[in-house]
Amino acid sequence: MKKYLSILMVAAMLIGTTACSSGTNASSQTPSSQAGSSEAASSAASSSEAGVTGSCTISGSSALYPLVKNALDAFKQTNPDASVTLNAGGSGTGLKQSADGTVDIGMSDVFADEKLTEDQAKTLVDHKVCVITMAPIVNADVAEKVTSLTTQQLIDIFTAKTKNWKEVGGPDEPITLVTRPSTSGTRSLFKSYALNGAEEASNKSLETDDSGTLLQTVSQHKGAIGYVALSYLIQPNENIKTMAIDGVEPTLENTYAGKYKVWGYEHMYTKGDAAGVAKALIDYMQSDEYGKIMEGLGYNVASKMTVERQDPGPKK
DSSP states (O other): OHHHHHHHHHHHHHHHHHHHHHHHHHHTTSHHHHHHHHHHHHHHHHHHTSOOOEEEEEEEOTTTHHHHHHHHHHHHHHOTTEEEEEEEEOHHHHHHHHHHTSSSEEEESSOGGGTSOHHHHHTEEEEEEEEEEEEEEEEHHHHTTOOEEOHHHHHHHHTTSOOBGGGGTSOSSBOEEOOOOTTOHHHHHHHHHTSTTOOOOOOGGGOOSOHHHHHHHHHHSTTEEEEEEGGGOSSOOTTEEEOEETTBOOOHHHHHTTOOOOEEEEEEEEESSOOHHHHHHHHHHTSHHHHHHHGGGTOBOGGGOSSOOOOOOSOO
16 A cells, blocks of 8 residues: 555656646746746847947037937937037038047038038048028018019129119118128028029128027018028018029928929038947937938938939039
């Protein structure tokens, strides 16, 4: 009998061991185990998306400034340990500081060799992040009588050959130019594609490369005219109106289609290949994810353009 009981006990232990072994295999598919796997995956994702650390300084184009400022809000959410200092100052300033190595990214409305020497430009790497559309803007009183200018009329106005709005069908009042400094990339772009290379007259008393200030100046002076990027016009302003050129309105759609001619690439230049925080930010701004946000802020997505432009080379 004792021998029989011993055999039964051994058999029971074997069955129990087999059952436990089967139970362990089955448990790998249970919800609690799956949750553990999910947590591990989430942890891995968090680890891979923990973000970059370090610092980055940026300066340059006032036209690109609002977009970079917006992108930084989202960028810092996933990169909380990244420190970024952002300033405007104009494309020429951004390019020079980038070439000098005093900033990590130089923002520019124009190609580097249009503002820098050949040797300086060669040290920089170009990252095109979007396309910008530039629009002539006038005080609302002008737009009551004239809503479009020919290219020649625009040239004559900005070179001060035409001095009164009545000469182009507008009200009988002097034309007030709100101009930009020679370091401005916005000025260079407008000169190339709106004024056919003609040099605009200077009005030192109302000269600024701050587009916000320029908007305010145009809105406060009857007969005033200037130009800004569409990104500065997404908020309605009853005191300012855009001016069509040769009957074509300055819109994102017309720029995409190649109908509107005053546009250019927005560049972020780095001295050598981008690295660290600078690279992470540029990659984010060039992503499809951010491209969906870009248009709502008044910028064109470069990949959607039906036309393209080449580097015109150094200015003569």
